[in-house]
Amino acid sequence: MKLLRALSFCLFVCAANAFEIDDVLDRLDNALTIAAFQDNLRARLSGTIDVELYHFQQPAPGLIDSNIDNLFNPRLTFFLDAQFGPHVYFFAQSRLDRGFDPSDHGAQIRLDEYALRVTPWEDGRFTLQVGKFATVVGNFVPRHLSWDNPFINAPLVYENITAISDKAAPASPQDFIRRFEAHAKYEFNPVIWGPSYASGVSVSGRVGQFDYAAEMKNSSLSSRPESWNVTAMGFDQPTFNARVGFRPSQAWNLGLSASDGAYLRREAAPTLPPGRDIDDYRQFVLGQDVSYALHHLQLWAEFYEARFEVPRVGDADTFACYFEVKYKFTPQFFAALRWNQQLFGTVPDGAGGRVRWGDDLGRVDAAIAYRFTTHTQLKLQYSFQHETTGPGDDNHLLAAQFTVRF
Amino acid sequence: MRCRLAGLNTVLALLPISVLADSVLEGRVELPKSHSAPVMAKRYEIVTHSGVLSTQPPLAVVYLDGSFPKQTSPPTKQIVQKDLTFIPALLPVQVGTRVEFPNLDDTYHSIFSYSPAKRFDLGRYRPEERPIPSEIFDKAGLVTLRCDIHEHMRGLILVLNTPHFAMTDAEGRFRLGGLPSGHYTLKAWIDSKTTHEQLVELKRGETVRVDFP
Numbered sequence: 001m002k003l004l005r006a007l008s009f010c011l012f013v014c015a016a017n018a019f020e021i022d023d024v025l026d027r028l029d030n031a032l033t034i035a036a037f038q039d040n041l042r043a044r045l046s047g048t049i050d051v052e053l054y055h056f057q058q059p060a061p062g063l064i065d066s067n068i069d070n071l072f073n074p075r076l077t078f079f080l081d082a083q084f085g086p087h088v089y090f091f092a093q094s095r096l097d098r099g100f101d102p103s104d105h106g107a108q109i110r111l112d113e114y115a116l117r118v119t120p121w122e123d124g125r126f127t128l129q130v131g132k133f134a135t136v137v138g139n140f141v142p143r144h145l146s147w148d149n150p151f152i153n154a155p156l157v158y159e160n161i162t163a164i165s166d167k168a169a170p171a172s173p174q175d176f177i178r179r180f181e182a183h184a185k186y187e188f189n190p191v192i193w194g195p196s197y198a199s200g201v202s203v204s205g206r207v208g209q210f211d212y213a214a215e216m217k218n219s220s221l222s223s224r225p226e227s228w229n230v231t232a233m234g235f236d237q238p239t240f241n242a243r244v245g246f247r248p249s250q251a252w253n254l255g256l257s258a259s260d261g262a263y264l265r266r267e268a269a270p271t272l273p274p275g276r277d278i279d280d281y282r283q284f285v286l287g288q289d290v291s292y293a294l295h296h297l298q299l300w301a302e303f304y305e306a307r308f309e310v311p312r313v314g315d316a317d318t319f320a321c322y323f324e325v326k327y328k329f330t331p332q333f334f335a336a337l338r339w340n341q342q343l344f345g346t347v348p349d350g351a352g353g354r355v356r357w358g359d360d361l362g363r364v365d366a367a368i369a370y371r372f373t374t375h376t377q378l379k380l381q382y383s384f385q386h387e388t389t390g391p392g393d394d395n396h397l398l399a400a401q402f403t404v405r406f
Numbered sequence: 407m408r409c410r411l412a413g414l415n416t417v418l419a420l421l422p423i424s425v426l427a428d429s430v431l432e433g434r435v436e437l438p439k440s441h442s443a444p445v446m447a448k449r450y451e452i453v454t455h456s457g458v459l460s461t462q463p464p465l466a467v468v469y470l471d472g473s474f475p476k477q478t479s480p481p482t483k484q485i486v487q488k489d490l491t492f493i494p495a496l497l498p499v500q501v502g503t504r505v506e507f508p509n510l511d512d513t514y515h516s517i518f519s520y521s522p523a524k525r526f527d528l529g530r531y532r533p534e535e536r537p538i539p540s541e542i543f544d545k546a547g548l549v550t551l552r553c554d555i556h557e558h559m560r561g562l563i564l565v566l567n568t569p570h571f572a573m574t575d576a577e578g579r580f581r582l583g584g585l586p587s588g589h590y591t592l593k594a595w596i597d598s599k600t601t602h603e604q605l606v607e608l609k610r611g612e613t614v615r616v617d618f619p
Contacts (some may be wrong), residue, residue: 042444062447121456250533331527
């Protein structure tokens with residue numbers, strides 16, 4: 001209750017003093033931007049403060065890791081953007097929060113992203129980037145941060161936990177199906193874990209109406225945040241991701257993505273069948289994405305077909321997609337709606353038959369947002385998730401997120 | 407007789423103000439030493455171009471405060487978006503002026519303002535967008551322009567009640583000509599928190615020098 005009162009007070013102050021707050025934060029922005037060597041070295045420190053409140057049913061949906069139904073999840077994020085002359089750019093992102101995904105755990109601080117980018121030519125035909133950074137696959141990454149994401153959470157494919165576990169191989173097909181425990185979600189993996197800030201190297205650029213990007217990362221798209229650090233997972237089993245984009249006009253952007261890499265962590269090696277290595281079990285992903293934008297309307301859609309090679313089971317296939325629309329009704333108010341779907345294939349059940357390896361489900365996300373100032377934003381979201389196979393469980397989620405951008 | 411007087415009024419009204427008002431104000435404004443050297447966030451852009459954003463030297467707007475007739479035919483001004491920058495970065499206009507925002511880049515821009523003097527959002531628009539997106543600035547005050555896509559982009563429109571204003575050059579020098587005689591307050595707008603002012607007396611045909619410390 002105290003928290004709600006504090007949040008209400010913040011909103012009241014923002015609404016009443018919007019212009020002054022904007023001015024102060026603009027001045028802070030200027031103070032946090034420096035230049036030297038005749039402006040050849042420029043650096044800017046910026047960030048966001050996110051205060052999130054969740055109310056949901058157990059088991060908590062998506063990657064929310066909490067045994068309590070009402071979750072308070074604050075987050076402080078710092079960004080560093082630096083330009084060294086016309087060709088070299090560096091960026092970093094560090095967060096102080098309760099975990100990479102919303103959780104009821106204690107505070108932790110992480111360096112989530114850091115990368116050095118070299119762009120030799122002015123026309124953007126080629127860029128080389130090295131470091132720990134978001135994947136080039138799909139079209140969600142450019143809007144995954146709290147200020148840009150119309151929603152508070154990610155599309156289903158980026159956060160729905162499946163029966164795949166990168167920590168241990170199943171002992172049998174039955175074990176693969178039955179061991180999945182929604183409450184122990186951090187033992188399992190989604191198809192793509194968030195924006196997948198894995199470490200590696202990428203090349204990208206544009207040729208006419210086409211753009212391309214390819215990367216070699218140290219861990220697969222489904223890998224957990226702990227696997228993204230190069231110190232945790234080396235490049236013994238690299239993952240290769242690529243995307244080709246076609247932009248017939250500024251309004252449309254179409255893309256095809258692909259990914260191939262080993263998805264098991266080293267601790268899974270002792271649980272594998274004799275003579276097999278973690279590199280023998282791979283995650284393949286094919287993706288198609290499309291986006292459209294004109295005036296106050298924006299649309300996005302992604303389609304993913306994923307295959308996991310599961311020890312002692314075989315191929316586990318899944319298909320996931322979503323359609324998302326955002327419309328800005330006034331300069332400060334917008335609303336968004338998203339339909340998500342994930343379908344699961346079948347695997348051998350060990351008794352001569354086949355069984356679905358996950359419950360098909362759909363989820364509707366609806367959000368409204370109001371920008372009090374150019375630096376403060378409030379989002380409210382309701383999500384309804386429904387399993388269309390299996391027990392047919394439903395889950396309702398209510399969430400609020402207040403963001404201050406500086 | 408009444409008809410003749412009406413005719414004379416019409417002729418007088420059509421005469422340019424400069425014929426009746428030919429005082430000149432010139433001088434210098436002490437400008438801040440700092441300048442803006444923006445940094446573009448390219449974190450999640452697959453296609454990036456080399457190069458750095460242009461720097462913006464600090465400039466001031468000098469204007470004669472007072473009661474002046476409103477514009478009968480408001481002019482149209484432009485602020486273009488080129489190389490991911492607003493050009494000019496600071497534009498003074500009289501109340502009632504229409505400002506167009508042509509996009510000269512090969513990418514979308516989404517210009518908006520939440521300033522109390524003008525709240526608007528043009529949405530995402532292409533370089534070839536016609537008619538060119540525009541807004542009429544009908545309330546005096548400072549309007550901060552931003553782009554919803556390119557966070558570093560920032561521009562200012564200073565909407566004034568007076569038709570007598572001028573931008574300084576990078577050295578702070580200014581010249582205001584064609585001014586009417588009388589007692590006025592001359593103001594030098596530096597930024598949102600700093601406006602200097604001095605009282606001036608203008609006599610017909612005279613040039614008055616005013617320096618702002």
